[in-house]
Amino acid sequence: MMSLFNIMNMAGQSLSVQQQATAVAGQNLANVNNPAYADEQLQIQSATPLQTSVGQEGTGVESTAITSLRNALLDSQIVAEGSVTGSLNSQQSALQDAETYLDEQISGSTSSDGGTSSPNGLAADLSGLFSSLQTLSNDPSNISDRQAVVQSAQQVTEQFNQVSSGLATVASNLNTSIQNDVAASNQDLTQIAALNQQIIQAQASGGSANDLVDEREKTIEDLAGKMNVTTAAQSDGAINVSIGGFTMVSGGSTTDNLGTVTNANGQLVIAEGNYGAPVSLSGGSVEGSLTARDGALATLQSSLNTLAWQVISQVNTVYSKGYDLNGNTGQNFFTGSTAADIGVNSTLVNDPSTFQAAGVAGAPGDNTVVSALAQLANQSNSALNNQTLTQNYAETVSTLGSSLQSVNDQLDNSTSVSQMLASQRASTSGVDTDTEMTNLMQFQKAYQASAELITTINEMMETVVNMKTE
Amino acid sequence: MRIASSSFSYNFLNQIQQLEQQQNTLQEQATSGLKVTLPEDNPSVMGQVLNLQTESAATTQYQNNITQLQAAATTSGAAMTSLQTLVNQANEIATEASSGTTSSTQLSSDAVQVASLIQQAVQLGNTQDSDGNYIFSGTATATQPFVTTTDSNGNITAVTYQGNTEAAESQISSKATVSAQVPGANTSGSGPQGLFTDSRSGADVFSHLIALQQDLTSGNTSAISSTDLPALTKDDDHLINQISGNGVMQSALTAASQMATTQSTDLTTQISGDTNADLAQTMTALDQTQTAYQAALESGSMVMKLSLLDYLS
Numbered sequence: 001m002m003s004l005f006n007i008m009n010m011a012g013q014s015l016s017v018q019q020q021a022t023a024v025a026g027q028n029l030a031n032v033n034n035p036a037y038a039d040e041q042l043q044i045q046s047a048t049p050l051q052t053s054v055g056q057e058g059t060g061v062e063s064t065a066i067t068s069l070r071n072a073l074l075d076s077q078i079v080a081e082g083s084v085t086g087s088l089n090s091q092q093s094a095l096q097d098a099e100t101y102l103d104e105q106i107s108g109s110t111s112s113d114g115g116t117s118s119p120n121g122l123a124a125d126l127s128g129l130f131s132s133l134q135t136l137s138n139d140p141s142n143i144s145d146r147q148a149v150v151q152s153a154q155q156v157t158e159q160f161n162q163v164s165s166g167l168a169t170v171a172s173n174l175n176t177s178i179q180n181d182v183a184a185s186n187q188d189l190t191q192i193a194a195l196n197q198q199i200i201q202a203q204a205s206g207g208s209a210n211d212l213v214d215e216r217e218k219t220i221e222d223l224a225g226k227m228n229v230t231t232a233a234q235s236d237g238a239i240n241v242s243i244g245g246f247t248m249v250s251g252g253s254t255t256d257n258l259g260t261v262t263n264a265n266g267q268l269v270i271a272e273g274n275y276g277a278p279v280s281l282s283g284g285s286v287e288g289s290l291t292a293r294d295g296a297l298a299t300l301q302s303s304l305n306t307l308a309w310q311v312i313s314q315v316n317t318v319y320s321k322g323y324d325l326n327g328n329t330g331q332n333f334f335t336g337s338t339a340a341d342i343g344v345n346s347t348l349v350n351d352p353s354t355f356q357a358a359g360v361a362g363a364p365g366d367n368t369v370v371s372a373l374a375q376l377a378n379q380s381n382s383a384l385n386n387q388t389l390t391q392n393y394a395e396t397v398s399t400l401g402s403s404l405q406s407v408n409d410q411l412d413n414s415t416s417v418s419q420m421l422a423s424q425r426a427s428t429s430g431v432d433t434d435t436e437m438t439n440l441m442q443f444q445k446a447y448q449a450s451a452e453l454i455t456t457i458n459e460m461m462e463t464v465v466n467m468k469t470e
Numbered sequence: 471m472r473i474a475s476s477s478f479s480y481n482f483l484n485q486i487q488q489l490e491q492q493q494n495t496l497q498e499q500a501t502s503g504l505k506v507t508l509p510e511d512n513p514s515v516m517g518q519v520l521n522l523q524t525e526s527a528a529t530t531q532y533q534n535n536i537t538q539l540q541a542a543a544t545t546s547g548a549a550m551t552s553l554q555t556l557v558n559q560a561n562e563i564a565t566e567a568s569s570g571t572t573s574s575t576q577l578s579s580d581a582v583q584v585a586s587l588i589q590q591a592v593q594l595g596n597t598q599d600s601d602g603n604y605i606f607s608g609t610a611t612a613t614q615p616f617v618t619t620t621d622s623n624g625n626i627t628a629v630t631y632q633g634n635t636e637a638a639e640s641q642i643s644s645k646a647t648v649s650a651q652v653p654g655a656n657t658s659g660s661g662p663q664g665l666f667t668d669s670r671s672g673a674d675v676f677s678h679l680i681a682l683q684q685d686l687t688s689g690n691t692s693a694i695s696s697t698d699l700p701a702l703t704k705d706d707d708h709l710i711n712q713i714s715g716n717g718v719m720q721s722a723l724t725a726a727s728q729m730a731t732t733q734s735t736d737l738t739t740q741i742s743g744d745t746n747a748d749l750a751q752t753m754t755a756l757d758q759t760q761t762a763y764q765a766a767l768e769s770g771s772m773v774m775k776l777s778l779l780d781y782l783s
Contacts, residue, residue, distance in 0.1 A: 032475050039474075099509055106507050106519055106745055116504070116741050117523040118516075127527040134531045138538040138640050141611060142601055358609070365603060365611030365651070367638040377528065378644055390524040398517030401509025408510060419484055423477060430474020434778040441782075 001052050002059065004464070008457045010047075010060035014450040017044060017061050021443045024066060028431045029440075036218035038068040038429035040210055068210040069429045075217055076231065078421045082221050083228035083283025085418050088411040090288035094174055095296055095404040101166030102300075103159075104397050122159045123393055126311075126377075128152045133374035136357060141325060141364035146352035150344060153333070157342045160308050164339035167301050174289040174297075175268045179260050181226045181286045182270065186257050188223040189241065189248050192216060196238035197252030203237040227258075227270075228283030244279035246272045267294065296403040301339075303396040308339040310383055310392075314376055322356030322369030329356060333373075482770045489763040496756040505747035515744045522744075526737040528644070529730050535640045536727045540720065542650035546605055547716040549594050550652075550665065554709040556587050556594070557675060561702045564682055568695030581686035588626050588679045592616050595629075595654055595666055606654035606665055607633030615654040616666075616676070625683065629676035631655035637662045642726045648719065652712065665712055673708035674701070 002010070024042045031037040043065045049056040104121035118124060132152040136145040195216040202209035216239065223229055223241070232240045234251065241249040248256050257273040270279045270286065281287035312334040319333040331354065336342040348354055359368030377388065384392040499505050509516040563580045566572060572580070595606055595616040603611035615633040618626045635656040639647035649662070656664030666675045678701040685693045 035476065096510075102509070104509060104516065104520065106504055106516070108503050108746075116519075116738070116745055117526070118520060121520075123520040123524060124527075127524050131527055131531040131534075134535055134641060135538075137638075138535055138542075139601060139603070140638070141603065363609035363611075363634060363636065365607070365609035365638055366636060367609075367640075371639065371641065371647075374641065377524075391521060394517040394520035394524075397509050397520060398513045401511075401513030401516050404510040405513055419481075423481060426474040426477040426480065427472050430472075430476050432473065433475045437778050437782065 002050065002057060004457055004461055006059075008454060008461075011450045011453040011457065013047070013060050013062065015447060015454075017042075017063050018443045018447040018450060020063050022440060022447070025436045025439050025443065029433065029436050032431045032433055032436075036214050037431065038070045038210065038214055039431050040066050040068045042066055065207060066210060067208065068213065070213070070217070071425065071428045072233070074421060074425050074428060078418070078425060079221055079224040079229065079231070080283075081414065081418050081421055082224045083287075085411070085414045086225035086285040087283050087288035087291070088407055088414055090174075090177070090285040091292045091296075091407045092404070092411055094170055094289065094292035095400065095407060097170045097173075098167055098297055098300060098400060099404060101163050101170070102397060102400065103163070121397075122156070122163065123390055123397075125152070125156045125159045126390055126393070129156050130374055130377040133370055136355075137367040137371045137374055140357040140367040140370055143352055146355045146357075149355065150349055150352055153344045154349070156311070157334070157336075157344055160304065160339040160342045164301065164304060164308075167297060167304075168340070171293050171297055171301075174293045178268060178270075178286050178289050181284075181289075182258050182260055185223055185226050185243075185286075188219050188226075189254050189257065191219050192223070192239070192241055193249045193252055193254045195219065196249065199237045200252055209237075224284065226284045227281050227286050244270075244272070244281055246274075246277070246279065296400060300396065300400050303392075303399075304339040306384070307389065307392055307396070308342045309337055310381055311389060312337060312342060314379070314381070315373060318369060318372045318376065319356055321359075323358045323361045323366075324356045325353040325364055327361040328354065329361070331356060478773065482766075482774070485766055486763070486770070489759060489766060492759045493756065493763060496752055496759060499747040500749065500752045500756060503747055503749065504745050505752075506745045518744060519741055522737055522741045526734060526741070529734045529737065532642055532644075533727060533730045533734070536642050536723050536730065539640055539642070539648055539650045540723050540727075542599070542605070543716055543720050543723065545597070545599060546650065546652055547713065547720070549597050549605070550709060550713045550716060553591060553594050553665070553675070554706065554713060556591050557679075557702060557705050557709060560584060560587055560679055560682060561699070561706060563686075564694055564699045564702055567686060568691055568699055570691060572691075574689055577686050577689050577691075581683050584679060584683040584686060585625055588629075588676065588683060591666070591675060591679065592618055592626070592629060604633065606652065608651070608653035609636040609638055610634050625687075626680060628680070631664075631667065635661045635664065642723065643730065646726070648723065648726075650719065652716075663708075663712070665709075668708060671704065671708040671711070672701075673705045675705050675709075678702055678705055 021042045021044070024040050028039055042063050044061050044063050047059040047062045049058050051057075102121060104118045104123065106116060106118050108116045129149070129152040132145070132149045136142065136149050139145055195212055199209045199212050199216065202212065220229065220231060220239070220241070227243055230242045232242075234240060236251075238251045239249075240247060240251070243258065246256050248254060248258075255274075258279065259271055259273055260268050261271045261276070263269050263278075269290070270281065271277060272279050281290070315334055316332045320330055323329045324331075331347065332345055333348065333356075334342060335345055355370075357370040358364065358366035360366055377390070380386045380388055381392070387395065498507075506512045506515045506519075563584060567577060567580055596614055597605050599605055604613065604615050605611075607613050607615040610633045613632050615631055617630050617632055619628040619630070621627050631654055633654050635653045635658055637649040637651040637653060639649045642648050651662075652665045653662055654665055655667035656662065657667060657669045659669050663670065664673075667673060667677075678698060682694065682698040682702070685691075685698055
């Protein structure tokens with residue numbers, strides 16, 4: 001049988017358990033808006049019973065552990081989906097930048113003839129050049145018509161230059177963000193290792209380190225957004241992290257790190273630190289940046305360069321055979337060889353009389369060469385898959401649009417999945433204010449009851465002590 | 471399913487954002503009247519529009535070419551008609567002179583008249599357009615086509631052609647070219663026929679007029695009737711051919727212009743069809759989205775206000 005003092009102890013222990021439970025409820029309430037936090041619960045059980053002559057007698061309540069409601073499967077699904085979303089986000093942003101630089105935007109009211117068109121891009125500029133050549137062919141010696149041709153040609157070359165340099169800027173920005181993400185990832189790995197160390201120590205001395213686990217999970221999710229990771233939970237509470245098949249974190253220390261190197265083709269790629277081996281990724285914003293840079297952007301830049309070269313070489317081939325108003329021949333119309341350096345012959349810019357419009361010398365009304373130049377608009381080119389210059393360009397624009405449209409659709413899907421997973425996780429480990437408030441009231445009542453028990457035992461003890469005075 | 475406090479606001483915000491995005495898209499479509507503006511909206515339509523707008527610009531340009539050709543054809547047609555009038559006048563003089571009933575005084579005054587006709591014909595031959603290009607010099611448009619040699623009495627004894635026999639062509643459609651130029655003279659026997667002189671038709675206006683003038687001066691009426699009159703008749707026939715050719719060309723240009731206008735309209739319609747938003751549909755969808763947005767806001771704010779804390783005293 002329990003003595004009075006034992007009962008008082010039991011009441012005292014109950015008070016401290018209720019207090020602990022209140023503290024846990026308080027902790028939950030404080031973290032209600034913390035998205036990385038998992039709801040904690042105090043596990044209580046009856047204390048070891050006493051064997052008495054009338055059977056087992058309970059000795060009160062004791063707390064055994066503070067557990068947090070985490071679902072490891074959901075966590076790993078969220079990590080995986082985070083990589084997918086991260087990759088698609090950086091692809092979308094890169095491709096949208098490229099689309100902006102291309103400047104092909106349909107508008108209904110601002111085109112020169114009032115019709116619907118995309119007035120600012122290369123398609124309209126090429127059209128303008130061939131139109132001005134046609135106008136010149138009606139009056140080949142007309143100086144202002146010649147100036148108009150030079151101006152239209154300059155618009156074409158400037159647009160090529162601008163788009164090309166814009167795309168180069170996008171690629172360079174991607175490289176910068178890749179380097180930044182790699183540096184941030186290394187920091188995340190260091191942090192995960194440090195948290196692993198602390199968690200191992202905490203678990204070794206008994207109990208679980210819930211808040212450290214929450215923080216580590218958040219860091220892993222951040223890392224996964226940048227590069228896809230593979231995690232392996234260890235029995236001592238640590239989580240080992242590998243990227244691209246290389247172990248980066250093992251227990252409480254980092255075993256490898258990541259860096260960027262320039263490969264044989266002059267491109268920036270990811271490599272691991274110990275052997276310099278290339279790391280191939282399949283998700284995360286770094287992978288997205290690489291995919292955009294080496295995929296759609298590279299294709300776009302190369303298509304524009306091919307188109308620019310065709311414009312330059314075909315025009316020059318026809319033009320160089322023509323004669324200008326001074327009887328000279330053999331000059332080129334365009335200079336350069338790529339979209340970045342295409343330009344108009346500066347002699348021509350300064351003196352439109354040097355435009356070689358005629359097929360023979362001494363006949364200023366001869367328009368053979370300028371007509372042939374105008375006709376290049378309708379010529380199919382074997383180097384461009386038997387398309388005309390504009391058809392080839394339209395296909396290039398369309399290809400970029402398709403890539404971006406596909407990324408947009410995939411991103412919508414991935415965002416929906418992420419939201420659904422986040423919702424499920426909130427339902428498992430989120431804090432509900434109403435529940436915590438209700439629990440608080442429960443613990444408060446229990447505290448009151450235990451305090452009342454102490455008061456009662458106190459009075460009983462007084463009675464016992466006062467039994468002698470007589 | 472257990473609902474955490476954060477779940478509700480998280481889901482609510484996601485739904486609101488989706489509705490806002492839809493509203494934004496529809497509102498932009500309603501304002502611009504276009505359902506495709508960027509390549510990402512509809513890549514294949516974008517590609518088509520770029521090709522169509524190029525065709526449309528080309529068609530507009532062909533119309534410009536046609537207009538310029540029509541102006542050139544009108545100018546040369548007027549000159550041809552004036553020239554034919556001159557030749558007719560010479561013909562009448564020659565006919566009258568060869569009848570044998572004209573006095574020598576009349577013959578002398580006829581000679582003076584014919585001299586004047588020659589000068590007018592030379593002026594016509596050296597017509598320039600508004601840019602100062604000679605229209606009857608072939609493609610040597612900076613070179614004066616007809617140069618005269620005069621004798622001591624101031625009479626023109628020879629007219630030499632300094633232009634060439636080429637005619638520049640302009641594009642009136644993607645497949646057809648037309649030339650509005652007529653060289654002043656062509657004695658090569660190939661290429662476009664010369665206006666004043668042509669070896670194939672036997673016309674040689676200047677030489678024949680000069681010969682007539684000289685025969686009138688010398689009073690050689692038999693030469694006038696046996697040589698000059700038939701020669702001038704050949705000239706007249708040649709000019710009639712040229713004028714009718716010019717007329718045919720102008721009709722062809724008008725027809726091509728109408729075709730280009732039709733094509734232009736078709737292309738504009740096609741582009742609009744591909745890109746324009748159906749305003750009625752867009753406004754209806756926008757209305758629905760706005761209603762949904764309003765409902766979401768109202769219901770969300772009602773639920774968010776409730777909490778157990780309000781009821782715990």
